[in-house]
Every structure is written in structure tokens, then in C-alpha cells.
Amino acid sequence: MTPVRTARLMAVGAVLLLPFAPVLAQDAGTVSWSVTPYFWASDTSLDLTVEDTDINGGVEIPFSDLLDVLDTAFQIHVEGGKGKLSAFADLTFLETSDTIERPLLEIATNSKQTFIDAALAYWPQGVGSQLNFYGGVRYTAFDDRYEFTLGEDLLVSRRSDQDYVDALLGLRYRFDFSDRWGLLTRGDVSFGDTEGTWLVQGLFAYTVGKRQQNRIVFGYQYKVAEFQDSGLNSDYKFSGPMAGFNFRF
Template sequence: MYHSIRSLMSVAALSLAFPAFGADFNAERMAPEREWAVIVSPYAWAASLNGDGSLAGFDTDVDVPFSDVLKHLDFVVMGNVEITNGFWGVYFDAQHVRTSQDEQLLANELDLGIKTTSLSAGAFFKAYEAELGGQTVFNRPRTISIEPTAGIRWTKLEGTVHFLGLSAQKSADWVDPFIGLRVNADLTDRWNLFSSVDVGGFDVGSKFTINAQSYLGYRTTMFGKPTILRAGYRVLHQDYESDDFTGANKFRWNVTQHGPVVGFSMRF
């Protein structure tokens, strides 16, 4: 039984390898000030997980390399949409992940299914901007800017177990507020560096979260639209605790997710 609980926590870890991306995959302001733009950013995060968790009174380590994520992954979709006028804006982020795993328990097959849905929304404004000289290939001055940001992130974890002809489904969801800072710098006319960090939870949802990432971007054109190809690295730590489905024990999720991120941002 301990092995099955450990497996369940591991599959949950696989699902949460794709947490809320939110404003983390920021696109360059590719239009003049006050001209509104919509920037669409699909992405993928190859995350490994490390930490610990508790379920049904059992404590287990969470140690999941990305190779295991691929092995158990059934379906995933991730994307970010930002609406901005170059001075302030809002962003929306969504991910949905499905994983599944078969285990043997007492000579019988135990089927575990996990669905994770995460929705984020936030806002930002440009508090500081300085020109670096020259222009980008999108005919914008090269700049460095600093943008405070704030928002909320909703996460829902659903688990389904099939065993001996019986099935059970349980779920947990929570909302984390966060505040942070984004820095955007034009290194050359084509290369761009974006970094951000935010903290949240504040015992509203999670006890504490921290999210940090940095991406190198390359400006180009795709399908006639200004586009930035991006690659980087992201680290997300979440420490969440609540009553689990037994009603007598705690569900604990104290996990750090980390790994490379790839994607692109296209302006419309």
C-alpha cells in the first residue's frame, strides 16, 4: 500500500510539472507606446521535480526526472496571452495536463489517473525604461525596462483510482496571489533577455511560492508576424497543505520544479 501511495504522489508530481506560466513567458513590446497589441505565446516546460508530499497519512519523497514525465504523459496544452499598450497590460495563462500510470497491488492492477488544470491572470506596468542606443529589427529603440507585476494563480488537481472493479475520484484546488518584478533588456537588434521573479501564497492558498526564470529571445518573423523565439530555464517552488480526502490527514505538496523552457511569442 505504501508503494501505491508513493506512486500516486509521483504521478501527481508529473502533472504539476507544468504549473502556471503566467507572465513568466513575457513578450517584447513590439509596438509604439499606447498602441494596443495581443501577444500569443505557446510554450513547453521540461521540468523535473524534487521535494516531499503527504497523502492519506503517508509521507513520500517526490523525485521525478523529466524522462518519467514523458513516460506517463497522455495530454498537455500550455499557452499565454498578453494584451498590452507598451506601458501597462494584462496577461492570461492556461495549462491542462493528463497523466496515467498502472501499478500492481496485491496481484491486481491499480490504475491511477491525474488531471491538473492551472489558470493565471495578472497585470503589470512599466515603472522604468532607459534607451540603450540603436534599434531592434522591429524598428523599436533598444531599451531596458523594469515592470512590477501582480496576479493570482488557480491550481486544481484531480485524481482517479480504479481497483478491483471499484473507482474513486478526489480533487483539491487552491488559489495563490503573487507579486513580482520583470526585467526586459535588448542585448542587440535581434537578441533579447527577459528575467522575472515573483513570490506568493502568503497563507491564502499555499504557505509560500517562489517562481524565477530567465529566457534568451531571438527576433524574427513567422507567418508575416513579428515573433520572438525563446529558450531559458525556470524554477518554481510550491508549499501547499490542506486536509486530504480521508478527512483525518493532511495533503502536503512541498515541491520544487525546475527545467528548460522553449516557446515563442507572436504579436497580432
């Protein structure tokens, strides 16, 4: 990792923690917390262009194919709040690896993808009410490695290591159907290092437990992200069902 990238990551880490400062500065015993481990079974579409010329014809990667090469997956949403303010961080980390056999040639790939949203949310009617607006940062990082071997001999290895930091703006709204059933919706956009990203999410929530404190959540999420690097434009579309368990305390 280069010194520039290390310094950039340290700066991003500091920025990601900023939304939590107003919340953590309050009496810890009065802050309400929400922790949601989840899984997003996302299909992926990728279009590559150079100066508006399509170079890959569009690639569709169904989730079933991703599952075959998936080594590590970790996804979690953490939020704490009090009064009319809350702060949240949403983390997705994926690592995949694959080996492609060609006549006389073998190509080994390893890819790590990190997606982090960190934001401060304002609730006009107080934390836990139906509507909130949020703003923060969206961090995206790709670390791709390739090794080309001929027999037992390594011919060449290549690495593409890029990260992007965007400003993030969005809103969330909860529709209450009954004491136990609700619909959690979210929409946001980001802009900065990327060419722009946007996300929409809809999750049904079913409250469980004697105190009706925790929730089972399931639904669908769609995300579009466009990146540019040295004239190469990468247009990603991620879409698929989500499910998780929301602990509240």
C-alpha cells in the same frame, strides 16, 4: 463537481478576467498583443509530511518518466497592453494516466493538473520597455483519480479534487544584448490558499522575421509550491528547460 466547487470556479474565472478589463476597455486597434505557445520540460520533486514527519522520503520524477504517462499537455501565455498597462494570462494544463501492476491487484491512475496565472502589469516606461511590475491571482487545481481492481472486479475508486487561489506579486525585466538578442527574466511569489509559491524564470529571446516582430524563446524555469490539506503537507519543486515561439502583433 460539487455546487460549492462550481461556484468557486465561476468566481475564480471572473477574477482571472479582471486584469484584462482596463486593457480591453481601450480601442482594440491600439492594443498590442503577444501570444506564446511554449513547452516546459519540468522534472518534479515531491515531499510529503504529516505534522513535520516525512512520509515518502522525497520522490523525484524526471521529465522522461512524466513523458511516458503524459496524455495531454497545453501551455500558453497571452498578453495585451497599451500605454503603461498590460494584462496577461499564463495557462498550463497537464493530464497523465498510468496503470500499476501488483500481485493480484491493478491500480489505474488519472491525474489532471491546472496552473493559471492572471495579472495586471504596470510598465513605468510604457508597454514593451524593459521593466514591469505585476499583481494578480494564481490558480492551482489537482484532480487525481484511482481505481483498484482485482481481476475484472472493481474493488474501490477514490478521487482527490483540490484547488487553491493565491494573490500573485512579481516583476519582469528584459536585458537587451543586441537588436535581435535579449534575456527575459521573471520572478514572483504568491500567498493565500497555499502555504506559498515562488517562481523564477530566465529565457533567451531571438528576434526573427523581416520586421523583427516575433521571437524564439528558450531558457529555464524553477518553481516551488507548498500545499496543505487535512494535515498532509505537499512540497513540490518543478524545474527544467523551456522553449516557445512568441507571436507579437
